[in-house]
Amino acid sequence: MRLFRVMRILRTALRAIRKNPMRTALTMLGIIIGVGAVIAMMEIGTGSSDAIAKTIAKMGANTLLVLPGAATSGGIGFGAGSSMTLTPQDCDAIIRDCPAVKSAAPLVRARGQAVYQDRNWVPMSIYGTTENYLNVRDWTDMAEGEIFTDKDVRNSTKVCIIGQTIARELFQGSSPIGKEMRVLNISFKVVGVLSSKGANMMGMDQDDIILAPWTTIKFRVGASSSTSSSTTSSTTSTTSSPSQLYPNSQTSLYPVPSNTQAADNPQPARFTNVDQIVAAANSTVEIPQAINEITALLRERHRIRNPKDDDFNIRNMTEMTNALSSTTTLMTKLLLAVALISLIVGGVGIMNIMLVSVTERTREIGLRMAVGARAKDILRQFLIEAVVLCLAGGILGIILGCGGSYLITRFLRWPTETSVPAIVASVIVSASVGIVFGYYPAWKASRLDPIEALRYE
């Protein structure tokens, strides 16, 4: 009963719109261009903000640093990272139990000289880590060769991968793959060369780096190297190194197992700490969640009840992520403003034409009333006409916008991304524009007096 009426009103509206195709097209043009521009801009906007997010993620915005807490001895604090509470098992647990964390890797730092043939160089960073480190840093593309594996980590293999700066300074254009180089007097085989990453936000050359299995750095380099500033902890906290505190006495950090004990435990369960753990959140928005998950996990593992006793610190790149989110919201607001203005302009065009149409069709309105149309029938008819106009314009606009952004991707190679919410919103908004701007003309039409309308010339 209701449906057939709706169908008839719709058919009447379509017939009225079809009667004047040129005017209809011109009227819709406002909405078409408005919606088209909004869609195209939203798609370009989404595409570029995704690109920006990716770039910033590459710069390390999603990275979290887990540092050991400050060690204190006799009332003297040694600063962040001076205690030795983080273990590689903590890192494994983070990977396993924290859903908001994309990846995590332990880090052992060393400092010293790298030598190849007659050339030498002191790299900015010598890190012992796992292959996950490159996932965390979003740096998995290798210029040459491959990254070392978990097996290398287990076996403390003497392999390393080097950054572009090292490759340039030590190998001078020849391929470093398979070559043996000495790092802190230990011979390493180069298995891979990282792609170039350039300077970080602080202006430090990130390509001046050597990565090796953390076990190798920790046990082989640390144990044998006297040039190494520290065997166990960060390079800066030299005070925590017993070998330097007491250069002349043989100190041992750990109780040396007797021969029998060693025989009983072929793989001794040594207490092993790492300097820090680097982790990456899945995305910028998941950073706080990742921090919460890691905090809870480490408290549980370290049996800490009181947050005050935390033996670790988590740092993130708040400044960077804030910059990212404020850029994105600013962009969204700008787009919204443009969208509103263009749709209002389109809506005014619709209202204008509908008013003209009502005046022009006064006699028709009078006739329809004379044969039984009620005021609300007339109101509905003109309102639906306006909405159909706007919706058709909106749909054409969506097609235009999608086509436009496709062409932009195709020829200008800007990243774009189809934005489903923008399309849905456009349909809803253009229908609403039809209702809002069509209402006044439709109301005017419905208020006509049939006798006067019939007499209208």
Add this chain to the structure above:
Amino acid sequence: MELIELKNICKTYYMGDIDVPVLKGITLSIGKGEFVALMGASGSGKSTLMNILGCLDHPTSGEYWLEQREISKVSADERANLRNHKIGFVFQNFNLLPRTSALENVMMPLSYTHEHVSDSEVKRRAEELMNRVGLGDRMHHEPSELSGGQQQRVAIARALINRPSVLFADEPTGNLDSKTSEEVLAMFKQLNVEEGITVIIVTHDPNVARHTQRQIHIHDGLIANGQTSQGGPQ
């Protein structure tokens, strides 16, 4: 049984401070199946009376009984409903929808009918009426492709689509030459005789009034002689 009964109908237009009394107490009854001419000088209030009879307007005072129902004070929506179901209009200037086929023009009033009439039934009725008014071969012509007489016959078909009990025609032949006028009037007469539809024609032309059974003269807002039914047409 009377179809229409008017009791002391008055209509006054208020134009600012000035009252313009047009109808000054019309009492009149028209029976079912009558063929009536409403006559009078220009400005005597024929169209005004016709608009009240046709439920397009309501009287300032007085009673209007249509099929035993007092309708002088019903709401605008209810008047629209009455126009749709009980009344057919034929206008001097045809008032067909431009750029719309004759058939669609005839079907148009049914889209405002509350009761559900199926699309096929609507089409069937419209085609039947087009045949009835002798335009079976012009169904898909637009008004601009039809002669004046043909357009008026389309308008008659449109007025009949909802099977009204009374047909009002305000100067239906005013825009037609004498030959087509005769055709249109013959059509009214035929509908009146064969289908028993009450027809009320407004005219100031005695040649038109000649075709009707009864002439009601309005003079200065009052009925001059309308109560005396005259014989059939000569």
